[in-house]
Amino acid sequence: MPLSPEQLREVDDLRAETTPTLRATAPGMEQHLYTPVQVLDHGFVRVVDYMGDDAAITQAARVSYGRGTKSVSNDEGLIRYLMRHWHSTPFEMCEIKLHVKLPVFVARQWIRHRTANVNEYSARYSILDREFYIPAPDALAAQSVVNNQGRGEALQGEEAERVLRYLRDDAMRAYDHYEEMISTEGQQGLARELARMNLPANIYTQWYWKTDLHNLLHFLRLRADAHAQYEIRVYAEAIAGMVKDWVPFAYKAFEDYRMGGATLSAAAIDCVKRMIAGEEVTQENSGMSKGEWREFQGVIEG
Structure with a gap:
């Protein structure tokens, strides 16, 4: 159960x-406040506090840019202008604080986004719960043959059952030994800060994570992307739903210009112009490497 009674x-x-x-309050976010959204088997994410809304973004922009924004007729148009031209500072006027319960290996990916304030559950002072992330069968996949940090096809049959058995058995055995090492019944017991090193990376931890909207959108652009690891992507998708209700104008601009848009290099733009002019452009005459050309084709061909 993600939350206790x-x-x-x-x-x-x-x-x-x-x-x-x-x-100022955002009615959409008020509906999410405090309510946990379950993620994975034992995890959750919930909004603990927030500051600002779409109006806070435009308020800051108009103070910063003054007359330069008067040609923009409404708040949504101004926000789209800011997003389109990478004016990030106004988006930093909005902040959010989340309470997240997540597997340790997901937390280690997440913490790479260093532009946030984090306070994590301490296994030096407290005893971790016997809760481990065990993937659903359809999330068990082999190593991708084309992507060194991605997944391939899902495991099937006996192989999938064997892997799930290993994951469950190893997690339970490690936790049994963890409990025995810190036991105080008739033994001195190992310090909690040392006993925790025996636990696997799929055990759950919790933290409070506070960040501003600009950096949150950067997190979502990377972690809600289809290429992100599934276990962190589902957290990002849950947060994205909250952000959409919190700052609808900003989130729509984010969807259009960041998630749904693409950045083209000078060489790629030149290729587009040549294609429009009717020229046959190939990887060999494009001036791009094979990897660049493959990514370019993915953008223009969908």
Whole structure:
């Protein structure tokens, strides 16, 4: 269970309590506040707090750029202009704080996004729960033959059953030994900060993660992408749904210009112009490497 009965009661109590405020609120995000969204088998993500909305982005932009934005007739148009021209500072006026429960190996990917404030559950002071991420059968895949950091086809039959058995058995055995090492019943017991090193990377941890909208969108661009690892992508997709309700204008611009758009090199733009003019362009006469050409074809051919 992602949240204990006590934690669920706490969420209900928090959502039931209302306080008058003069601060700006986003109705879409108010619906998400405190409510956990389940991710994977034991994980979740929930909004603990937030600041700002679409109006905060345009407010900051108009202070920064003054007369330069007067030709933009509305807030949505201004936000799209900012996104289109990579003016990132106004998006930093919005912030969000998330409570996330996730496997340790996902956390180690996630923490590479260093533009955030993080406070993680400490296994030096507390004992970790016996909760491990065990993939669903359709998420068990072989190594990709074309991508060194990707997956290939899903494992089938006896091989899939064998892998799942190893994952479960190894996790349980490691946790049994973890408990025995820190036991205080008739033995001195190993320090928790040392006993934790015996635990596998699929055990769950928790943290509070606070970041601004600009850096959150960068996180989503990389981690909600179809090429991202499945286990972190599902967290990014859950967060993306919250962001869409929080700042709808900014999220729509993000979808159009970042997730759905593409950046072309000077060589690629030259190739597009030559194609429009009717010239036959190939990898050999494009001025691009094979990898660049393959990616270029993926953009123009869909």
